[in-house]
Amino acid sequence: MIHFVVLISRQGKVRLTKWYSPYSQKERAKVIRELSGMILTRGPKLCNFVEWRGYKVVYKRYASLYFCMCIDQDDNELEILEIIHHYVEILDRYFGSVCELDLIFNFHKAYYILDEILIAGELQESSKKTVARLVAAQDSLVEAAKEQASSISNMIAQATK
Template sequence: MIHFVLLISRQGKVRLTKWYSPYSQKERIKIIRELSGTIVSRGPKLCKFVEWRGYKVVYRRYAGLYICMCVNHDDNELEILEIIHHYVVVLDRYFGNVCELDLVFNFHKAYYILDEILIAGELQESNKRTVGRLIEAQDAMVEAAKEEASSISNIIAQATKNVS
């Protein structure tokens, strides 16, 4: 089971967090500070697995971003590396060569994509095309809602103009 997911920049700034196990806000801040310092300071030739508080933290660096997942000690590290890579591939397909700024300005999409892949800390969908179709459907619903909201606000504006 995945306990949490962290996306950390090379400077140690957190770009995305997703918690699947209950942690207090104070504990979350402590975890982020501890792990970001540990992972960012590791050399590129070192193993991508870190033993931490009886768990394993599996991470992978893509350009200037570290994607970390904390799992149980007996979970398969290679499977978690594949899940991380799967997430990045889907982000790449959606954003077209994803970068850190895409995640900063479209964090809601990054969360939505992660939620389509993982549910409750378990792999939900491993097919990239299926995830892509679900994201396109979500985008279409958002656009339809925006158009509906726009038309309603136009109707309200017309009604208030006619009253005065």
């Protein structure tokens, strides 16, 4: 099981977190501080697995972001690396060569895509096409809601004149 997902920039800024196990706010801050200190100081030639508090943390660096997932000791690290890569590929398809700024300004989309891939810390959808189709459907629903809200506000504005 994946206990949490954290995306950290090279400067140590947290760009995205998703918690699948219960942690208090104080514990979450401590976990992020510990992991970012541990992962950011590791050399690029070292392996992408770290043992931490009886768990394993699997991470992979893409451009300026570290994608980190905490798993149980007996889980398969290579499978988690594939899940991380799968998530990055879907982000790339959606944003067209995803960068850190895409995640900063469109964090809700990054969360939505992650929620389509993982549910309760387990892999839910392995098909990139299915995830892309679901995200496109969500985008069209959002656009329809924006248009409806715009038309309602226009009608109210005209009625109050």
